[in-house]
Amino acid sequence: MKTMLSKDKKVEKEIFDLATQLYVRLRRVAGRVIDVVYLEHNQEYAQEVVKLALTSGDAELHRLGSRLDAVLSHGTAPTQIASVKFVAPVSAMTPVLEDMPSPAQKEEVPHHYIGALR
Template identity: 45%
Template sequence: MQEREKLAIAAHLHVVMRRKTGRVTDVEWLVRNNDYAREIIKLALSEPDQSELHEWARKLRSALFVPAPDSKPSSRGEAALVPAKSKSTSRRFLDSLR
């Protein structure tokens, strides 16, 4: 997928996330930084009753992360995408501007 297509999907996610949850994201950083993208996707998918937000988060996940060919889908779906990290590492993206 081309860079501009990834940016377009990230921009859509940004708009929906801002409208539905009030959270502001950095669109360019979403495409360039995998850790930031994983945390924002995880945050978007954790919002209850937000089908449009979930749809765009899944589109971005598909655009940015290609699943390993021999990996089996997990029961939660996101476990293979998000590696286990310390709480302080994942919180830094949610509690700061960048």
């Protein structure tokens, strides 16, 4: 299903991310549930969700609603996050065999019935 609010993939992702964050926050704060997929496809519904977030009185909902409103009105993502590439240190990539437990150490509970509950 194609997002109809934008043709740009970055904007689509931004709308989806903000909608899911709004979903979680609205559910926690106001006990309200929104339809994230429908928000992506319907401009009027998206504006109503923004209105709901802005009038909720919660600072985090207000921030998320403002960001979603900016994305919807401008058609571009207002904040660009630089991609970060994680490089693990060499010592983290090679397993240490001495730290691995032996089969005798793994077996803490005998595998037979001892006649009583512990």
